[in-house]
Amino acid sequence: MMSTYSQRLNQRIQQTRTPALAGIDPRFDWLPEEFRQRASAHPGGTRVCMARAFLEFSFELLHLVAPLVPAVKPQAAFFEQLGLPGLAALHAVMSTARKLGLIVIADSKRGDIGSTAEAYADGWLAGSDPDAAAWPADALTINPWLGTDSIQPFVDIAAKRGAGLYVLVRTSNPGAAQFQDRISDGVPLYQTVAGVVSQLNESTRSADDPWGSVGAVVGATWPAQLASLREQMPGVPFLVPGYGAQGGTSADTAGAFTSNGLGAIVNSSRGINFAWRRKPFSEQFGEQHWRESVVAAVHEMIADLAANTPAANLQSP
């Protein structure tokens, strides 16, 4: 029987007892020297070499985080930047993550109209069966700017395949407010988008799946908006970026959760991928022990979320 996205995600959250989401954000210049070196020794063009380094680094990263976190979020842009070899690496990373039991959220921020939106949805939303789409994602981030009719094709395919969506409601960047907070009829636009997301999600819920398939991206860097959105959208799954390197704290994310610790996943990308580049790990481990740094950073994040959010109340399934 087909499982829904929220069923699979919540099971993994309860198994790992944490809502920590690990971004997979390879940036060539930041990779440990061993990968940059091995890559340059690899035959082929520059982009092939770099993609090879992305692949090797990301594979190790996946194996390090798989026992600890419920899900990973590969950032499509870094792979796409390298063209075909980069996207071959992305595909391998996504497939490998699924085989390791991780939930895979493709951070591709796609969006288009009508049958074009359908093509993106068909291509990315594999859902419960990794072979159901070209890109084996459990869930996908999407952009709402073009309106509900541009989101609906994603919702239809997500529901059919047991896949999930995270709509960009209130993003974590400094300039997010510029358009997203524009007040019309007394309501900021992100709340109008949130209303649409709530309604679309409602249509995907069932007794077996009270959380539904349509979630929201809400930045940890805006705790007031985060809390108001949780109130406005009870029962909508949140993906919370902006924790760590972007300045959001665990306490800032607390409002995203329900009291049992479900309802949100909190992402860290740079803070985990490149943990050895920051204190205390740069001093404690350094680059040659980047693996230990990654594991320590994940443990630190898990403890931090447990100490300052309802994630402490997560129960084994």
Added chain:
Amino acid sequence: MMSTYSQRLNQRIQQTRTPALAGIDPRFDWLPEEFRQRASAHPGGTRVCMARAFLEFSFELLHLVAPLVPAVKPQAAFFEQLGLPGLAALHAVMSTARKLGLIVIADSKRGDIGSTAEAYADGWLAGSDPDAAAWPADALTINPWLGTDSIQPFVDIAAKRGAGLYVLVRTSNPGAAQFQDRISDGVPLYQTVAGVVSQLNESTRSADDPWGSVGAVVGATWPAQLASLREQMPGVPFLVPGYGAQGGTSADTAGAFTSNGLGAIVNSSRGINFAWRRKPFSEQFGEQHWRESVVAAVHEMIADLAANTPAANLQSP
């Protein structure tokens, strides 16, 4: 010396004496039988077969339209839907189009924040040198929802490489108004976005390049908004979708042009790619003469734009 995007585009528009833009939108089920058949005879998985059909069809399409139009707009979604073989086809289509002298606008609608936006920009904006990026696009469509700070990295790289951008200001879909027309302080949001686009474009203009690098997508399906936006954004290059199959007429696009016929390109995708599926070409030619249908449809579009827009005033360079 590096040429700018608008310099290259306007030169091509004046050479071909038309602002007609041909979308490259392969949809497997709509392809002529000969491609669907040849594809299924090709060894490999289903997606490999379909990508092969996309490639063969798109190559023929490019050769048919290259003598007639200034530019093509491959729709990334249809290629991405097929995974790696699809994207290999997209890359080959883009490279081949450039070799044929066509301006290539990648319709990828990308958008993200900070260094992630930079990665998309670096990956897609080849500009004047096709080898400068993994994807050899002259220009890229981008989504403004995350704010100016998410657009700026695209602008910086576009200016550096002689590439162009088209920001989604007012899209052609029926639901476009839902968020884009929200009134705040008496101004609909698309006009606020248009103001940002104008300003960003201003920073890229010069005496040699009065049109600049930052353009706007404005749908032909909303003629009133199109006219008001042209007035608000003098000197900003427009990409106008929605002509033909989506219901926009040539007269609806007239307001997008300056009196000399520059300032806008008008896209037709289905109407050209699958011309033999619609009247009068379905009766006149039929599927086995799909090539003649494509050529006739392009000629019809060029004549239609010349009859009802300032494109009639285009002069050879």
